[in-house]
Amino acid sequence: MMSIQGPELAFMFRATRQSGEGVSPHHHQCYELVYYVSGEGTTHIGDREWAFLQGEYAIIRPHTVHSEQHHSTVDVICIGLAAQHHDPPLEEGVFNGAGTRILPTSLHMLAELQEQQPRSDRMLELLASQLRIELQRRHASLPSVSVDDSFRYTLNYMKEHFTQKIDFAALAALAGFSSDYYRHRFKAVTGRSPMQYILDMRLGHARMLLQHTALTVTAIAMECGFSNDAQFCSLFKRECGCTPGQFRKRAEE
Numbered sequence: 001m002m003s004i005q006g007p008e009l010a011f012m013f014r015a016t017r018q019s020g021e022g023v024s025p026h027h028h029q030c031y032e033l034v035y036y037v038s039g040e041g042t043t044h045i046g047d048r049e050w051a052f053l054q055g056e057y058a059i060i061r062p063h064t065v066h067s068e069q070h071h072s073t074v075d076v077i078c079i080g081l082a083a084q085h086h087d088p089p090l091e092e093g094v095f096n097g098a099g100t101r102i103l104p105t106s107l108h109m110l111a112e113l114q115e116q117q118p119r120s121d122r123m124l125e126l127l128a129s130q131l132r133i134e135l136q137r138r139h140a141s142l143p144s145v146s147v148d149d150s151f152r153y154t155l156n157y158m159k160e161h162f163t164q165k166i167d168f169a170a171l172a173a174l175a176g177f178s179s180d181y182y183r184h185r186f187k188a189v190t191g192r193s194p195m196q197y198i199l200d201m202r203l204g205h206a207r208m209l210l211q212h213t214a215l216t217v218t219a220i221a222m223e224c225g226f227s228n229d230a231q232f233c234s235l236f237k238r239e240c241g242c243t244p245g246q247f248r249k250r251a252e253e
Contacts, residue, residue, distance in 0.1 A: 008128035010080030014110055016073065019212070023068040031081040031090060032066075033135070034058040035097065035106055039074030040204065043067065043094065050094040051159035053204050057097045059090050059135070072208045077106045081132055091139050093152070098191045100138055105131045150175045151185070158194070162201040163225035168194050202226065203239055210248040217244045 010030040017023070017039075025044070034043070035057040043050050043058055045066045052058065060066045062083045068074075097103060109127045112120050154171040171194075172182035186194050202224040209220045221232035236244050 008082055008125045008132065009109075010082055012077075012079045012109060012113060014075070014077045016075055017068075017070050019070055019072045019074075021070050025065050025067040027063050027065045028060070028080055029062055030083055031062060032058075032060040033077075033079045033081060033102075033106075033131070034060070034068075035077040035079075035103055037075040037077060037103070039070060039072045039076075040208065041068060041070040041072070041074055043069075045092050045094075048093070050156060052094045053159070053201055055097050056094050057102060058094050059092055059139075061089065061092050064092060072212065077103075077110065079106060079109070079128075079131070081128060084132075088136070090135055095138070096190045096192070101134050102131065102138075105134065155190075158198060159201065162198050163205070163223065165225070166194070166198055198225075199235065199239070203236060206232070206236065206244065207240070207247065210244055211251045220244065 010028070014037075036052050036054055038054045040051070040053045043052055043066060045058065045060055046064050050058070058066075105127055109124060109131070112123050112127065117123075154175050157171065158166060168182070169179050172179045175182060177185065183193060186192075186197070190197055192200065206220050206224045209215055209223060213220075215223065217233065218229040221229040224232070226232035226235070233243055236242075236247070240247060242250070
C-alpha cells in the first residue's frame with residue numbers, strides 16, 4: 001500500500017488478486033474507493049454483501065469493516081480519500097462506473113504517482129479533489145439507491161441470478177413500482193436498461209470463462225444463461241466486436 005500525506009489523499013495502489021483469494025475484514029479511517037478494472041466477486045461492506053463485476057466500484061465509509069472474495073482474477077485500484085466533515089457523506093455500496101470519469105482520473109493519479117514529476121504532490125491532491133467531486137456528483141444523482149432497500153435488493157438479486165431467467169415485472173412489483181417506472185429509474189441509477197444490465201453481466205462472465213476455462217462455446221452459452229450458442233455468438237460479437245472463438249484466441253496469445 002502506498003501511503004500519501006495530504007489533505008485529500010490517504011493511500012493509493014493497484015493490485016491483481018487471484019481467483020479464490022480474499023481480502024480479510026479490515027477498516028480505514030478514511031473513505032476507500034475500490035474500482036474493479038476487471039474480474040468479479042463479492043464484497044462485504046458492514047452488514048451487507050454485494051456482488052461486483054468489471055467496471056463497477058465500491059465506496060466504503062471511514063471505520064466500516066469490509067472484506068472481499070474473488071470469483072476470478074481481479075484487477076483493482078484502491079484509493080483512500082480523507083473524510084471531509086463539511087461534505088455530505090458518500091453512500092456505501094457497489095455502483096456502476098459507466099459514463100463517469102472515475103477510472104480515467106484514477107489511472108491519471110497512478111501515473112502521476114509513478115512518474116514523480118515536479119510538483120506531483122500538488123497534482124495528486126488536485127486529482128483527488130476532482131475524484132471526490134465526481135463521486136459527489138454521481139451519488140447526488142442516485143439518492144434512491146442509498147435509501148431504498150427494496151430497489152437495492154433487486155439490483156443485488158440480478159447480480160446473484162444473472163445466469164437465470166429474470167422476471168423484471170416481478171422485480172418491479174417487489175420494489176413497489178410499475179414496470180415502466182422501474183425501467184426508467186433503473187436506467188437513471190445504472191446507466192443501462194435492466195435487460196442490458198443482465199446482458200453485460202452474462203457477457204462479462206462469458207469472457208472470464210473463455211479466458212480461464214476450457215469449456216466449449218456451447219457450454220459457456222448455457223452456463224451464462226443464453227438460449228443457445230447461436231444467440232450467444234451473435235450477441236457476443238455485437239457487444240464485444242469479435243466472436244467468442246476470436247476472443248479466446250487473442251487471450252491465449
